[in-house]
Amino acid sequence: MVYGASDRLLTRRDVSSMVGFAQSTIYKKMAAGEFPRPIKVKSAARWSERDVAAWIEEQKALSEQAAA
Numbered sequence: 047m048v049y050g051a052s053d054r055l056l057t058r059r060d061v062s063s064m065v066g067f068a069q070s071t072i073y074k075k076m077a078a079g080e081f082p083r084p085i086k087v088k089s090a091a092r093w094s095e096r097d098v099a100a101w102i103e104e105q106k107a108l109s110e111q112a113a114a
Contacts, residue, residue, distance in 0.1 A: 055092035055093065056094075057092065058091060061098055064102070065098065
């Protein structure tokens with residue numbers, strides 16, 4: 047669990063802003079299994095803020111391991 051992250055649902059624009067990736071990069075990473083998949087709310091795609099925050103923390107940890 048990532049502390050400090052609420053579990054609100056984020057739009058694609060929110061996610062892009064949070065991770066600094068273009069929409070196309072997010073979808074490529076999702077297709078490769080490298081990024082959290084969205085939750086469908088009717089016809090809209092929404093991401094869990096906790097899932098995205100956890101992914102960011104995972105990327106930081108991987109970066110730190112690679113640097114060590």
